[in-house]
Amino acid sequence: MDLRFSPEEVAFREEVRTFFQTQVPLSIRRKVIEGRELTKDDIVTSHKALHKRGWATPGWAKEWGGTGWTPVQFYIFGEEMQMNGVPAPVGFNVTMHGPVLIQFGTEEQKKHHLPRIAACDDFWCQGFSEPGAGSDLASLKTTAVREGDHYIVNGQKIWTTLAQYADWIFCLVRTDTTTAKKQLGISYLMIDMKTPGITTRPIITMDGGREVNEVFFDTVKVPVENLVGEEGRGWDCAKYLLGNERTGIARVGTSKMRVARIKELARLVPSGSGSLMDDERFAEKVALVEVELKALEMTQLRIISEDRKSGRGGTPNPASSILKIKGSELQQATTELLMEIAGPLALPYVKQDPDDIGHNEGPVGVDWALPTAPQYFNNRKVSIYGGTNEIQHNIIAKAVLGF
Amino acid sequence: MDLELSEEQQLLKDSVNGLLARRYPDVVKTRAEMAKEAGGYSSVSWKEWADQGLLAIPFSEEDGGLGQGPVEMMLVGQAIGRTLALEPFLATVVLGGGILRHAASAAQRQRLVPEIAAGNLTLALAHQEKQSRFDLFDVATTAKPDGSGGYVLEGEKMVVLNGDSAAKLIVSARTSGDRRAKDGIGLFLVDAKAPGVSIRGYATQDGSRAADISLSSVKVGKDDVLGDPGKALAALERTADEAIAFLAADAVGAMEVLHEATLEYAKTRKQFGQTIGSFQVIQHRLVDMFTALEQARSIALYGSMMAGEDDTTERRRAVHAVKVQIGKSARLIGQDAIQLHGGIGMTSEYKAGHYFKRLTMIELAFGNTDHHLRALVRLGGLIEASKPAA
Numbered sequence: 001m002d003l004r005f006s007p008e009e010v011a012f013r014e015e016v017r018t019f020f021q022t023q024v025p026l027s028i029r030r031k032v033i034e035g036r037e038l039t040k041d042d043i044v045t046s047h048k049a050l051h052k053r054g055w056a057t058p059g060w061a062k063e064w065g066g067t068g069w070t071p072v073q074f075y076i077f078g079e080e081m082q083m084n085g086v087p088a089p090v091g092f093n094v095t096m097h098g099p100v101l102i103q104f105g106t107e108e109q110k111k112h113h114l115p116r117i118a119a120c121d122d123f124w125c126q127g128f129s130e131p132g133a134g135s136d137l138a139s140l141k142t143t144a145v146r147e148g149d150h151y152i153v154n155g156q157k158i159w160t161t162l163a164q165y166a167d168w169i170f171c172l173v174r175t176d177t178t179t180a181k182k183q184l185g186i187s188y189l190m191i192d193m194k195t196p197g198i199t200t201r202p203i204i205t206m207d208g209g210r211e212v213n214e215v216f217f218d219t220v221k222v223p224v225e226n227l228v229g230e231e232g233r234g235w236d237c238a239k240y241l242l243g244n245e246r247t248g249i250a251r252v253g254t255s256k257m258r259v260a261r262i263k264e265l266a267r268l269v270p271s272g273s274g275s276l277m278d279d280e281r282f283a284e285k286v287a288l289v290e291v292e293l294k295a296l297e298m299t300q301l302r303i304i305s306e307d308r309k310s311g312r313g314g315t316p317n318p319a320s321s322i323l324k325i326k327g328s329e330l331q332q333a334t335t336e337l338l339m340e341i342a343g344p345l346a347l348p349y350v351k352q353d354p355d356d357i358g359h360n361e362g363p364v365g366v367d368w369a370l371p372t373a374p375q376y377f378n379n380r381k382v383s384i385y386g387g388t389n390e391i392q393h394n395i396i397a398k399a400v401l402g403f
Numbered sequence: 404m405d406l407e408l409s410e411e412q413q414l415l416k417d418s419v420n421g422l423l424a425r426r427y428p429d430v431v432k433t434r435a436e437m438a439k440e441a442g443g444y445s446s447v448s449w450k451e452w453a454d455q456g457l458l459a460i461p462f463s464e465e466d467g468g469l470g471q472g473p474v475e476m477m478l479v480g481q482a483i484g485r486t487l488a489l490e491p492f493l494a495t496v497v498l499g500g501g502i503l504r505h506a507a508s509a510a511q512r513q514r515l516v517p518e519i520a521a522g523n524l525t526l527a528l529a530h531q532e533k534q535s536r537f538d539l540f541d542v543a544t545t546a547k548p549d550g551s552g553g554y555v556l557e558g559e560k561m562v563v564l565n566g567d568s569a570a571k572l573i574v575s576a577r578t579s580g581d582r583r584a585k586d587g588i589g590l591f592l593v594d595a596k597a598p599g600v601s602i603r604g605y606a607t608q609d610g611s612r613a614a615d616i617s618l619s620s621v622k623v624g625k626d627d628v629l630g631d632p633g634k635a636l637a638a639l640e641r642t643a644d645e646a647i648a649f650l651a652a653d654a655v656g657a658m659e660v661l662h663e664a665t666l667e668y669a670k671t672r673k674q675f676g677q678t679i680g681s682f683q684v685i686q687h688r689l690v691d692m693f694t695a696l697e698q699a700r701s702i703a704l705y706g707s708m709m710a711g712e713d714d715t716t717e718r719r720r721a722v723h724a725v726k727v728q729i730g731k732s733a734r735l736i737g738q739d740a741i742q743l744h745g746g747i748g749m750t751s752e753y754k755a756g757h758y759f760k761r762l763t764m765i766e767l768a769f770g771n772t773d774h775h776l777r778a779l780v781r782l783g784g785l786i787e788a789s790k791p792a793a
Binding site (some may be wrong): 033072082284293294299309394402 | 404406407412473681683690693695697698699700704705709726727779780787790791
């Protein structure tokens with residue numbers, strides 16, 4: 001038993017870090033560290049830099065561009081990426097749709113789509129949630145009716161992240177409305193966003209961000225060759241997709257990066273006769289986050305260490321189920337502390353869009369403090385998406401505690 | 404990076420769990436019987452611990468030990484926590500043994516360690532005083548040179564764990580400086596029956612034993628002075644750090660049992676015509692307990708790997724973090740276990756209360772959660788501040 005990384009692992013960390021710090025533009029990484037919104041160009045630039053190095057799709061099967069890394073290498077890569085403020089390769093492409101295609105797609109689908117997905121030549125988005133199907137995803141109502149060589153899709157998706165940037169959407173649709181079990185009758189379709197009948201409308205979130213959208217489908221014609229897997233078995237794809245990411249979900253590196261930033265900024269802010277970091281009450285709140293974070297990091301390492309022994313894809317360690325809950329709590333705690341540092345300087349609202357409310361014009365406020373409130377508001381999402389933390393409780397109760 | 408147990412460690416884990424499960428077939432009843440024995444534990448059982456080599460674990464092979472480390476100690480601690488074992492392992496091996504390893508001369512160690520390992524010698528660390536609370540450097544007991552290399556001790560020690568059954572006491576006493584000075588503390592080996600030593604033993608809240616000890620003109624020969632008599636604080640701190648890592652494992656064992664017991668109770672106890680575990684509110688509380696347990700398990704593992712770290716600051720940071728997380732998890736799991744059991748959880752005949760009390764006492768030992776949180780803050784926490792952008 002040993003906490004230390006091997007010389008090869010240490011060298012790998014160095015290689016990864018050097019790559020991130022030299023090949024991903026500092027301007028983009030600063031935006032992530034400072035909590036500012038990224039443009040499509042930022043995301044794609046970073047993705048392509050990683051792709052060029054062969055690191056955009058490390059988790060894929062080797063024949064499709066995976067790296068064959070050990071669990072420890074994945075861990076190091078993810079941690080360094082997050083700690084250095086590198087935007088992750090587009091998740092919809094890399095950790096969601098790509099692996100589903102590799103697992104369930106036809107050879108033709110794989111040959112056509114996977115290289116474009118890997119290179120982010122196509123930007124994908126995810127069409128799962130609907131107004132009536134959130135945590136209860138299987139209740140979805142968007143229909144796809146077969147007519148000759150096409151499906152005719154009608155319905156609505158919601159909370160579609162970055163649909164405004166997307167070239168393609170992978171969707172869960174109902175191809176059979178008569179099944180007794182609602183999980184059956186769902187199919188997994190790839191839809192070109194340029195198809196006539198698709199309308200995307202932004203949902204402006206409380207932080208002013210334009211991250212999520214509604215996507216409407218009005219008699220949209222989708223070629224049947226865009227069906228992934230069997231008709232009516234889309235739920236298998238969905239389950240596979242949702243179970244694919246295990247350890248990355250805790251985002252320990254992101255929270256570590258934010259704690260380091262909290263300490264940097266709190267030292268610059270006066271409080272009493274010293275800085276805010278000298279304020280015992282504040283410093284103790286930071287330390288409590290650090291302790292929980294260390295425990296979560298060890299939880300993650302326990303899982304990785306076990307994975308390595310039993311091989312990835314073995315029975316997941318029950319501890320992996322707590323990563324989402326604890327990880328999201330810590331992400332939220334760190335954004336809250338950052339806003340607390342800003343204090344009243346967090347108040348000025350910066351227009352995100354020409355159509356935005358408010359009359360502020362030109363630069364307002366203090367640079368470092370401005371993103372803290374929007375970031376705090378925005379991060380309330382992390383305990384909601386991917387199955388709310390309450391759903392996570394239900395999952396653990398059932399899968400781990402045997403209720 | 405490898406967090407899996409080696410084959411030898413897995414064997415040790417199985418054997419110590421096996422031994423304790425045999426010794427404590429019914430935790431509440433077995434403990435009640437043991438409490439009637441002198442010293443509050445079974446000396447027959449203690450011999451078995453010795454025979455299995457458990458008492459030799461942390462000592463070096465030259466000294467007569469097995470040369471194993473904090474991970475092996477963690478495995479023993481966890482087994483003790485699962486059974487609330489009363490044998491004086493903490494007092495003798497962790498605390499007494501810790502002081503010997505970190506302060507005593509080779510000659511002293513080679514005289515004492517084989518006796519400990521054989522189960523013939525029990526120790527108690529007489530350090531706590533009425534006023535000292537969590538400050539290891541706060542020592543009022545005095546040690547005056549007797550002119551021939553020995554010392555004469557004077558003072559009062561309190562809540563000395565297993566102090567009423569130990570054959571020898573390790574007493575901390577001040578050779579110079581003010582009560583709260585960090586320098587000027589010495590450690591002295593004293594026979595429990597030595598003239599001037601008066602011991603008043605009592606039961607503790609968690610069913611173990613402790614003693615208040617008064618020292619009046621107690622003579623210590625020069626061979627029984629452990630290390631530099633003015634520089635003992637470092638050995639005390641190091642031993643306390645190891646004790647915290649050990650108690651973290653002990654607490655994890657106790658938390659495991661409480662979680663298992665509460666889960667089982669929720670699945671069997673019926674109210675309103677259904678098991679209480681069918682209610683979502685109960686399920687979610689048990690998930691929170693599970694999460695707290697996994698976090699505790701992780702930090703205890705971290706503690707066991709950092710307890711032997713030679714860089715004092717790094718080690719102390721880790722130990723502070725360990726005690727904070729263990730304190731938080733233990734409080735949540737202990738309190739919720741009692742709450743979810745309802746009335747039965749309040750009774751002394753049911754096991755939950757015993758485990759809860761043990762966890763509560765662990766929280767109060769060697770600095771509580773707040774004490775370690777403040778200490779961690781003073782060391783700047785675990786993560787370095789980032790540097791402003793170039």
